[in-house]
Amino acid sequence: MTAVGAPAGPARWHGAGLGTQLWVLTARVLRAYLLDPRLLVANMLGPLLMLTMFSQMLGSLARAPGFPAGVRYVDFLVPALLITSAMQQAFGSAVGLTLEMRDGIVARLRAMPLWPGSVLLARSLADLVRGGLQLLLILVLAALVFGFRPPGGPAGALAAGALALAVGCCLGWIFVALACWIRNAELVQSVAGLLTFPMIFASNAFVPVGGLPGWLRAVVRVNPATYGIEAARDLVLGVATPGGVAIALAVSAAVGITAAAVAVRGFQRRP
Amino acid sequence: MTAVGDLAIETAGVGRRFGAVHALRDVTLSVPRGTVLGLLGHNGAGKSTLVNILATLCPPTSGTARVAGFDTVRQGRQVRRRIALTGQFAALDERISGRDNLLLVARLLGAGPRAARRHAAERLEMFDLTAAADRVVRTYSGGMRRRLDLAASTLGDPEVLFLDEPTTGLDPAARITTWRIVEHLAREGTTVVLSTQYLEEADRLADTICVLASGRIVATGPPAELKARVGGRVATARLPSAAAVTAVMRALLEQGLGPEYDPGRGVLAVPVAGPRDLANVARVLDVHVADAYELSVTSPTLDDVYLSLTQQPAAPPRAAVR
Ligand SMILES: Nc1ncnc2c1ncn2[C@@H]1O[C@H](COP(=O)(O)OP(=O)(O)OP(=O)(O)O)[C@@H](O)[C@H]1O
Ligand SMILES: [Mg+2]
Numbered sequence: 001m002t003a004v005g006a007p008a009g010p011a012r013w014h015g016a017g018l019g020t021q022l023w024v025l026t027a028r029v030l031r032a033y034l035l036d037p038r039l040l041v042a043n044m045l046g047p048l049l050m051l052t053m054f055s056q057m058l059g060s061l062a063r064a065p066g067f068p069a070g071v072r073y074v075d076f077l078v079p080a081l082l083i084t085s086a087m088q089q090a091f092g093s094a095v096g097l098t099l100e101m102r103d104g105i106v107a108r109l110r111a112m113p114l115w116p117g118s119v120l121l122a123r124s125l126a127d128l129v130r131g132g133l134q135l136l137l138i139l140v141l142a143a144l145v146f147g148f149r150p151p152g153g154p155a156g157a158l159a160a161g162a163l164a165l166a167v168g169c170c171l172g173w174i175f176v177a178l179a180c181w182i183r184n185a186e187l188v189q190s191v192a193g194l195l196t197f198p199m200i201f202a203s204n205a206f207v208p209v210g211g212l213p214g215w216l217r218a219v220v221r222v223n224p225a226t227y228g229i230e231a232a233r234d235l236v237l238g239v240a241t242p243g244g245v246a247i248a249l250a251v252s253a254a255v256g257i258t259a260a261a262v263a264v265r266g267f268q269r270r271p
Numbered sequence: 272m273t274a275v276g277d278l279a280i281e282t283a284g285v286g287r288r289f290g291a292v293h294a295l296r297d298v299t300l301s302v303p304r305g306t307v308l309g310l311l312g313h314n315g316a317g318k319s320t321l322v323n324i325l326a327t328l329c330p331p332t333s334g335t336a337r338v339a340g341f342d343t344v345r346q347g348r349q350v351r352r353r354i355a356l357t358g359q360f361a362a363l364d365e366r367i368s369g370r371d372n373l374l375l376v377a378r379l380l381g382a383g384p385r386a387a388r389r390h391a392a393e394r395l396e397m398f399d400l401t402a403a404a405d406r407v408v409r410t411y412s413g414g415m416r417r418r419l420d421l422a423a424s425t426l427g428d429p430e431v432l433f434l435d436e437p438t439t440g441l442d443p444a445a446r447i448t449t450w451r452i453v454e455h456l457a458r459e460g461t462t463v464v465l466s467t468q469y470l471e472e473a474d475r476l477a478d479t480i481c482v483l484a485s486g487r488i489v490a491t492g493p494p495a496e497l498k499a500r501v502g503g504r505v506a507t508a509r510l511p512s513a514a515a516v517t518a519v520m521r522a523l524l525e526q527g528l529g530p531e532y533d534p535g536r537g538v539l540a541v542p543v544a545g546p547r548d549l550a551n552v553a554r555v556l557d558v559h560v561a562d563a564y565e566l567s568v569t570s571p572t573l574d575d576v577y578l579s580l581t582q583q584p585a586a587p588p589r590a591a592v593r
Contacts, residue, residue: 013381013427015352024378032366035407100364105372108362108423111326112379113352 015113025122028105029093030129043092044134047085048141051077054206055146066210071237075150078142079160079232080205082135083225086168087199089127089134091192094175097123098185101267117264120176128169135161152238160235167228167248170256171199177259180266199225204233227251279304279431279462280325284334286486287320294320295486297334302464302479304430307457309477309494310466311576317486318466319359322435325464326356339430355429359436359466361416362423363408369419370395370404373426380427394422399448413440421449425456432456434465438472450476470576474498482580489580501571501579506552508539511562522555543568 016024033040055074062073097120100106109119139157142148150157175192182188202219203226209217220226231248234240280302287295295317302308310318323329325338327347336343339353356362363372370391377387395404398418403411408419421437434453438446453476457463467473473480474494482490482497490497510516516532516539523530523541528548530541543549549568556564 013377016379016381020381021379024375028364028367028371028375031371032364035366035368105362105364105375107328107358107360108356108376108420109379111328111351111354111356112376113348114379 018115018118021114021118022122022125025118026125026129029123029126033130040130040133043089043130044137046088047081047134047138050084051081051138051142051146054081055142058206061207064211066208068208068237072147072149074142074146074148075236076233077206078138078148078150078157079164079236080203080229081138082161082164083167083228083232084200084205085134085138086131086164087171087225088196089131089168090124090172090175091196093123093127094172094179094192095185095189097176098179098183098188101179101183102185116268117260120180120260120263120267124169124172124176127172128165131165131168132161135164150236150238152236152240156235156238156240159240160232163232163235163245163248164228167225167232167252170252170259171224171228173256173259173263177263177266180263181269199223203229205229224251224255277304278302278337279306280308280336280338280464282325282334282336285321285324285331285336286333287317287324287329288332293486295324295331298488299334300481300488300491302462304462305457305460306478307453307463307465307476309473309480310464310483311468311470311473311480312466312483313468315485316483318483319435320486321483322356322358322433322464322466325431326354326433327351328356353430354433355424355427355431356433357417357420357424357435357437359439361420363416363420365409366407368405369400369408369411369415372408372419373423376423377426382427390426394426397452398422414442414445417441418445418449421452425452428459429461431462431464434463436466436468438467438469446472470498470571482576484580490576497576498571501576504543504568504570506541506543506549506566506568508541508552508556508567509565510537510539510560511564513537515559515561518559519555522559523552526551526555528552 054077058077059073061067062071062076068076097106106119110116139148139161148157150160152160174195175188178191178195179188182191198219202216203223204220205225209220212220227248228251231240231244234244278301280300282301283299285295285298286293298321300308310321312318320329324331325336325343327338327343327350330344338350341349341353343350364375367375373391373394374387377390378384382390392401395401398421400415400419400422403415408416411419417437417440421434424432424434437453438449441449450472453463453465457476463476465473465476477494479491480494480497481488490500510519513534519539520530520532526548528541528543528551530539532539541548541552543552553566556566
């Protein structure tokens with residue numbers, strides 16, 4: 001090792017502004033994906049697998065009674081996949097956050113003069129970028145391989161994608177909040193998994209609500225994901241109303257803001 | 272600058288409980304600006320807990336602490352602006368390069384992109400990491416990580432630098448470089464709080480040593496004072512037989528030394544103040560002991576400090592653990 005050289009003079013910086021904090025912290029998460037694209041590939045694979053499985057397995061549902069007439073199953077399925085995939089972006093990143101909080105870089109960031117929310121928000125922004133990429137992939141593959149022909153046209157499909165990103169990003173804060181309070185990666189993984197299951201399956205994602213037993217229908221109604229899926233589906237099918245989209249956004253924003261506040265409090269809480 | 276003037280750290284009755292565990296009890300200390308405080312203690316003594324409280328990462332359950340003139344609980348942000356922490360476990364982003372880690376920290380501290388590049392390059396040079404600078408940190412060795420972690424903490428020239436066991440796991444060369452860096456920072460006026468399990472390290476770097484045992488301060492003072500309380504070096508001779516012991520003891524006492532003989536182990540121990548005493552011990556042994564013998568000199572260790580200060584074993588004996 002070399003001897004101590006003359007330093008470039010005292011630095012005396014006074015902490016970055018919020019914009020710089022967010023930019024630098026988001027770039028760090030994204031850079032990790034560029035350096036190890038396996039992470040990205042593994043992330044993309046899940047929803048593509050779901051697309052393949054569900055479109056093949058449940059395709060005959062389109063002929064079941066109660067299924068909206070004249071709608072093909074793949075057109076029914078893709079908007080739901082957009083929402084559930086966007087939501088699950090935060091799942092993996094919440095587990096990563098737990099690990100980093102224990103002895104990773106986040107331990108250092110917490111002793112620095114930062115707005116505590118910026119570490120969390122930056123992760124969310126990075127998820128948004130990753131999620132956007134994933135949704136695009138789903139749409140392209142669905143169109144090329146599985147005969148996805150949205151009655152709402154490409155514009156409807158893209159609008160559904162954008163809505164899915166917004167809804168998924170908001171609902172994803174539930175996982176971030178879990179990570180900030182539980183602080184144990186394995187436990188976060190299990191609890192988040194337990195929560196994801198009903199959020200995805202006790203919804204209108206894969207089957208029409210009409211065919212469900214009454215008690216399950218009630219669960220579907222309180223599941224915030226349901227509203228996002230409904231609005232995204234209407235956009236894809238070309239029957240969207242501004243009201244439906246507004247409700248979807250309002251419900252997920254309410255959940256997201258509440259969860260984010262809980263998350264930041266948990267993040268600030270010292271061990 | 273602030274009301275406390277020349278004190279970088281001031282604590283009053285700081286305690287911390289984790290459930291039933293008292294990790295820290297009634298710690299009261301003050302550290303003048305620009306000095307180095309060594310926190311000495313075994314595993315579980317409370318070193319990390321104290322460092323984390325001072326670095327605002329963990330609130331005390333009793334008492335108050337001020338760092339750089341600000342309360343660590345109520346004015347955490349003010350404190351965080353003036354400190355840097357190298358925790359016991361390297362706090363780095365494993366998935367990006369060493370250089371990117373330093374750039375990240377510099378930018379978050381408020382450096383512009385160009386200043387950040389310059390400072391990052393300079394720190395990489397200083398900590399001998401230039402060759403590995405653009406490799407992902409996951410591929411670094413343990414010692415390289417610690418060096419990078421330390422490098423990140425020196426960015427932004429903190430007023431108070433906390434180093435929790437900064438040389439644990441470093442090779443001897445890296446350890447000496449770390450010591451030089453700490454000495455350099457101290458000369459430049461940085462207040463350093465450094466925890467360690469090595470008396471030698473605290474002795475070399477610290478202006479004041481604070482010995483922690485079971486969460487309490489059991490001694491505070493300059494290294495020389497502390498060592499004087501513990502006793503100096505001891506020459507130890509393992510004698511092959513007890514034949515010459517009486518003659519050896521008498522000769523040593525005549526030299527003004529204070530030998531002690533343990534018949535069970537056949538070991539003779541003689542406190543020595545310097546090379547002259549040691550030479551005298553060697554001469555006496557040469558004259559009186561016919562067979563081969565082993566002679567070694569031991570410095571007081573942390574165990575000796577503990578034993579003399581707490582009168583309790585510092586760690587459970589291995590047999591009891593098994
Ligand atoms: N988060 C925690 N929850 C429960 N107990 C804790 C926690 N952190 C520390 N302790 C306990 O507090 C005591 C002091 O721990 P601390 O980490 O401060 O010791 P240390 O001197 O840094 O030890 P080491 O040399 O092993 O790093 C230990 O008994 C430890 O088990
Ligand atoms: Mg420790």
